Amino acid sequence: MTPHISVIIPSYHAHETIARAVASIRNAGVPMAQVQVVIAPDDGQDYTYLAGQAQNITIATSAEVRSGAGPARNRALQAAKADYVAFLDADDTWEDLYLAELLPLAQKFGAAFGSTSILDQGQEILRLPLQNSLSFADFARSGASFHPVVSRMHAGPFINRPSQDIMHSLEVVALYGNAVPVSQAAYQLHLNPLSTTADSNFSRRATAAYEAYVQDIRLGKTRIPAVYHEDTVAVFHAKSRLNRAYTDAGGTQSYYQFIAAMRPC
Structure with a gap:
């Protein structure tokens, strides 16, 4: 049976959280017989033990290690x-019926x-956007990322740079006319002290990536x-x-805690 949807999960030293992620897929409101879960390890570790948690799990194995989230998604x-x-x-989850x-x-x-x-220690500190349609303006006003469900023909490829998921989401919004519907069910981003966004240098690396994306856009490479x-x-x-404001503030909070404190709308 051909699945109705494939769920893409890059994994890097994710054994403590990935079972929680897969459990949220089971509660997402689509029968698991219609869902393919595709896990792409980027750490050389074995995730085959997850096969018992869903009917259709594919492990996209590779000899590549530490290639980055973008290549793993590809x-x-x-x-x-x-x-x-x-x-x-x-290390994230979906709300029920996502x-x-x-x-x-x-x-x-x-x-x-x-x-x-x-979510910070399980408590929601920010929820975006506030309307039922997503446009470029929502990305500009917010430091948060957004995650599409999209036709496979318009998914990827992902670039091997920081914040490549933001670039990909902007491409999706652009391909569908700068007005894409948004559901009330949310992608739950769990703040993690070990994640790349918690790194004190994250905002600087992201800003450098943003400059590279600007050049790619202007050169027609996207x-x-x-x-x-x-x-x-x-x-x-x-x-x-926004990243410069975070750096100027001293970086005493995590990046997303800073974003939440600013309460963009």
């Missing part, structure tokens, strides 16, 4: 069998996004149509300003 996409794909990091809400929207419109809920080039360049400039 390997998982190559193993995806469904017409639609969703994305979930191994796929039940997003998949019909994606099937109707080509793509859909969940809301993003940022999937963003020319009509949206300046709009998406403005998104990365806005994000760079």
Whole structure:
């Protein structure tokens, strides 16, 4: 049976959290017989023990180690069998009925996004966006990332740079006319002291990546149509300003705690 949706999970030293991520897929409102879970290890470790947690788990094995989340997602996409794909990091979760809400929207419109809920020790500190449609302006106003359910033909490839998931999401929004539906069910981003966003140098590395994305957009090296080039360049400039504000504030909080404290809307 061909699955209705493939869930892409890059994994890097994720044994403590990935079972929780897979459990949230089981509660996402789509029968597991219709879901393919594709795990792409980037640490050379064995994740086959997860096969008992879902009916259709594919381990996209590779000799590559520490290649980055982008290349790992690309390997998982190559193993995806469904017409639609969703994305979930191994240390994050989905709210109940996430796929039940997003998949019909994606099937109707080509793509859909969940809301993003940022959790600190299990408590929500920020939830975005506040409306039922996502546009470039939402990325510019917020430091949060957003995660699509999208037709497989428009998923990837991911770039091997920091914040490549933001670049990918902007491409998806651009390909679908800068107005993509958003569900109430949320992607739950769990603050993790060991994650890359908790690194004190994260904002500096992200800003350097943003500058590279701006050049790629202007040189036509992305999937963003020319009509949206300046709009998406403005998104990365806005994000760079936000990162500078975080650095100027001293970095005493994690990046997402700082974003939540600013309460962008």
